Amino acid sequence: MKRPLVLVVCNALDDKTRLERGIVSDSPAASRKVLMLCQALREAGARPCILSLGRGRANGSFNYFPRVVKRVAGVPVIYAPFSHVRFFSQFLSLFFLIGALLRLSSSQKKAVIFYNRMSAYLPLLITASVSGYKRFLDLEDGEVAGQESGKLKALLGRTTTWLYDRLCPDGALLACSALANMTSIRPVHCYYGSTSTKAFEVKPSTLPRTVLMAGTLNADTGADLLIETIRLLRQEPSDWARHLQFEVTGKGDSLDALQTLANEDGTPNVIVHGRTTDAQYADVLNRCSTGLALKPVGGPLADTTFPSKVIEFAESGLLVLSTDISDVRSVLGDGALYLTRNDPLALARLLQTIVEQPEETLACALRGQQAVIAQCAPQRAGQAVFSFIFGGQP
Structure with a gap:
């Protein structure tokens, strides 16, 4: 008997496809999670398969990229064609994965997962509902108040939400x-992410302690709080801060300010890499011993998403x-160590703990690793989602 088919409709991108298509507006964390x-x-x-729009922000050039089918880490991915011609680009994304969805619909047991309520997926959603x-x-992301501007966009947002909540009944x-x-969709299942099948050693508490900030870099992800904290440490240098350094990867509105910090003399040292490939990011991750997830307490993203980086870290x-x-x-x-208020001084004190209490923080890191492996190991996380979709029947 064939394995049940699970399609995931999303915009996940592997590095090679992203670079070939000249896409700079993707989300590496979302691609990794999918x-x-x-x-x-x-x-x-x-039997999973990814249907990806394979798109990014169109740059106005006449570059065109045809439909591509490939395997990424063993998972089949069907990329829609992509053009950098505006409007034509959106047209391709709206309609050119419908054929793939229909061709795969012959499977007896089949399900499709839509990654967020994107209007670009609506033709696929309607097709899936009749197939x-x-x-x-x-x-993955809740609607943030004030995020949309204008009555037309607000109406489109409400309509899209209504359609998904009606057409995703399972x-x-x-x-x-x-x-x-x-x-309003029920039932629901919290899926925080999955770990890999690799075995990692907990990073040793050697000095200097290297701290990683990665992903989207802006005020809503805590980058500005980190900048304020580093400036505070540099204004009042202390012995422990000399044993601390920061590495930053990603992109966003705060990238230039972080690069300015990196260009200035001062302790602790800051190294800014900007957007990296997956291989480059893996190298940075491997040499860091602490990972930061600083979306502000009480901020717009505090209860509307989950910082998936904490699983990876x-x-x-x-x-x-x-x-x-x-x-x-x-x-x-x-x-984990928890920051309970958006205060540079409070963050500085936690960083001081990391430097001055190596044995305690090493034990904390080990507990964190054990916790995510226990809850998010692929066998356990995958079986939980499989059972949620198909009722546990193979």
Whole structure:
């Protein structure tokens, strides 16, 4: 008997495709989470396949990239064609994966997961609803008040939400428990991410302690708080701060300010890499011992998403230093250091703890690693999602 088919409709991109298509507006964390979900589902007995728009912001050139089918880490990915011609680009994304969805619909047991409520997926959602697919929403980001501007955009947002909540009747995967309040779909299942099948050693407490900030870099992800904290440390230099350094990867509005910090003399040292390839990022991750997740307490993203980086950091053996938001504490328990207020001085004190209490922070990192492996190991996480979709039947 064939394995049940699970399609994931999203905009995931592997590095090679991203670079070939000249895309700079993607989300590496989202791509990683989707790919690892598919790997976990495969472990659980499903036959996953990614249907990706394979797109980014059009730059106005006449470059065109045809439909591509490839395997990424063992998972089949079908990329829609992409053009940098505006409007034509959106047309391709709207309609050119419908054929793939229909061709795959002959499977007896089949389901499709839509990664967030994107208007670009609506033709696929409607097609799936008349093709016998079980339909699920993967809600990763809640709607933030004031995010949309103008009556037309607000109306489109409400209409899109209504359509997904009506046309995904079989359930919703949620990035965090609070997102249950942002959809009427039931049942729901919290999926925080999956670890890999690799075994990592906890990073040793050697000096200097290297701290990693990665991903989107702006005020809503805590980059500005980090900048204020580093400036505070440099204004009042202390012996412990000389044993601390920061590495930064990613892109965003705060990247230039972080680069300015890196160009200035001062302690602690700051190294800014900007956007990296997956291989470059893996090298940076490997030499860091602490990972930061600093979305502000009480901020717009505090309860509308989950900082998936904490799973990656903890699994890789890094000590996690996170703001006390979302479901981080329920996942990591006492396996992380928590910042309970958006205060540079409070963050500086936690950084001081990391330098001055190596044995305690090493033990904390080990607890965090054990917690995410216990909850997010691919066999366990994949089986939980598989059972949610198909009721546990192979």
